[in-house]
Amino acid sequence: MEGASLFSLPEGMQVSQIQITDNGIVVEVIATVPTSCCPLCSEPSSSIHCHYRRDLRDVPCAGRRVQLFLTVRKFSCRNPLCQQKVFAERIPTFVEPWARMTIRYGQQITSIGLATCGKGGARLAACLGIQTTRQTILRRIMDLPENLSGSILFLGIDDFSFLRGYRFGTILVNLESHRVVDLLPDRKANTSAAWMRQHPDLMAISRDCGGEYASAAREGAPQAIQCADRFHLLKNLGEALEGLLARHLAIKRKKQTQETLDEHIPIWHATRSVRRSPKMERLQQAYREERLACYEQVVALRKLGMSQDAIAERVGMSQSTVSNWLLAGTYPETTRGPYISRLDPYLPYLFQRWESGCHNMACLFRELVDLGYKGSYASVRDHILRLLPGGKKNAARGEMLASAPLSSRQAAFLFLRRPEKLSVEEQETMLMLRQFHPEVDLAYELVQQFAQMLRERAAERLDAWLAQVLSSGLPELQSFAAGVEKDKDAVRAGLTWWINNGMVEGHVTKLKLMKRQGYGRAGFPLLRKRVLHAI
Structure with missing residues (x-):
């Protein structure tokens, strides 16, 4: 025993x-x-x-x-x-x-297959002391019975991709039991509608804002209440906001770029005038005074009858310089001026190509050589790093362009978040964005109102918000509001009911893992079995 x-x-x-x-x-x-x-x-x-x-x-x-x-x-x-x-x-x-x-031995093989699929399951089983093959694992998975979903009252529906952007399927989740009840091979309205007709007990359907599932629910389950998912509503609002912010950020960047370029036009012009700093002016003045003192010493020694060679040895300069100074009769002002590089005549062309988007230094160097440039590649590279906006050593000159480093998507994320959850740096960035243009500030107020309406499920404020958007003059938000108006009943239900597609999105993430474990070779029937009987 x-x-x-x-x-x-x-x-x-x-x-x-x-x-x-x-x-x-x-x-x-x-x-x-x-x-x-x-x-x-x-x-x-x-x-x-x-x-x-x-x-x-x-x-x-x-x-x-x-x-x-x-x-x-x-x-x-x-x-x-x-x-x-x-x-x-x-x-x-x-x-x-x-x-x-034995039954329990077969159940272990099936569980390994559901967790890892065919080849991976055979390798894992061998490590656990179970002798089997991938064909046996796949056969046992396919022999699993169909899930008897029973009565479904609250349904969540969404799509998933077999091939991203090209081919899609449909996942259906029981929002009460949190279990996947079926997978469909496409996201066509008639396929989903046919499945819904087999479940007449449906009371509410949570979906995205797409037209296919709305049509399917209308045809297959007319008795059910359609609820627009709050996450997808906020996502669609973010996409509309992203377009508005991209438009204003582009205008702001162009303005900043032009201001920066106007400020540095003398740098690229061939006949530029160099503006010296006060420190440089002091050094130049000290150099002139020292040179003038040497000249006066040369003249004094010559009056004493010393030869030019003796004067040169005494003062510490060449004999030719002493001779030239004595022949001049007066103090010769220095001819030292701003350094003229071989690249200076080509700087306007270099600036134009950089502004047009060509930031490949080797390509720019080849173009300058074709135009007659005789200098070196190192000189071109040093000028780009030191002078052109965006160069690694030109951080100070790029300060204006760095004042708005966010992309439109990053800015949209900041607009959608709760103000109290923003860090100090994010709050400063938000304040800077709102100061771009009155339209951006108005868009922020409208977006925050809608986000708060979603969080509090305050459907009674929807009509007033839509009226504000229509009178705001913001085309991107007006386009979003027009879509909400067409699906207002589902949006209102989504702002009232507790159901949403959160758990559906979680099952889609799990489905992606199972799909990739098949190495792209498993077909829809196997994927469906694995999802329906997932551990």
């Missing part, structure tokens, strides 16, 4: 012998129930006709494979009217008739 408990055998079965071999564990089991019922007439019988042995695979024990030798009895049916004269005893809770494995 201890062996029977160890191997979790059902009542009426006894372990007679246990052997440990190189391949695993061999267990001999016998049945001890005195009677058995005929499978045809259900008449009990205690008349044993003969015995035979079944070789079964069982679940591993301590990492070792387990093989059961089950001694089965055959009974004679004592019902004279039964056509079954001899029958083998049945153990329905442990092994099926004619099976080569």
Whole structure:
């Protein structure tokens, strides 16, 4: 009896012998129930006709494979009217008739397949001590029964992609039991409507704002209330807001770019005038005074009768410089001026190409060589890094352009979030965005009103909000409001009822994992089985 408990055998079965071999564990089991019922007439019988042995695979024990030798009895049916004269005893809770494995062993294989699919399941099973193949795993998954969904009152429906952007399917979720009730091979309205007709108990359907599922619910379940999902409403509002912000951010960036370029026009012009800093002016003045003192010393020494060679050695300069200064008769002003680079005549062209979007330094260098530039690539690269907006060493000159680094999508996310959950930096960014244009500030107020309406499920404010949007003069939000107006009943229900597509989106995420575990080779029937019987 201890062996029977160890191997979790059902009542009426006894372990007679246990052997440990190189391949695993061999267990001999016998049945001890005195009677058995005929499978045809259900008449009990205690008349044993003969015995035979079944070789079964069982679940591993301590990492070792387990093989059961089950001694089965055959009974004679004592019902004279039964056509079954001899029958083998049945153990329905442990092994099926004619099976080569126990029920629990098959269930483990099926569970591994549902979690990992075919090839991956075979590899995992081998690590767990279960000997099977991917064909066996797939066959057992496909043999699973259809889920009997029963009565469904609240349904969530959404699409998922087989091939992103090209081919889609439909997932249906019972919002009360949180279980997937079916998968459909497409997202056509007639397919979904046909499925809904088979479930006349539907009371409410949560869906996105697309037209296909709205039409399907209208045709297949006219008695059900359609609820527009609040997440999809906020998502559609964010997309409309993104277009508005992209328009204003583009205008602002162009304005900032032009201001920056106007500020630095003298840098790129070939005849630019260099504006020296006060520090540079002081250095230039000190250099002139030092040079003037040297000139006065040269003149004084010449009046004393010293030769030019002696003066050059005494002052510490070349003899030719002393000769030139004495011949000039007056102090020769310095000819030192701003450095003129070989690249200066080509800077206007370089600036024009950079502004047009060509930021490849090698390409710009080749174009300048074709125009006659004789300098080096290093000179071009240094000028780009030092002078042009966007260069790595030009952070100060790019400060105006860096004042609005957000993309339109990032800005839209900030607009949709709760103000109290924004960080200090995000609040400053939000304030800067709202100061761009009165339209942006008005859009923020309208978006926050709608988001608050969704969170509080205040459907009574919907009409007033739509009127505000229509009179706002914001084309992007007006387009969104027009879509809400067409589906107002579903939107109003979505702002009232508790149901939403949150758990549907979670099941879609889980479905994506199962789909990718099939390595793109599994078909829809296998995917459907795995989703419906997901662990």
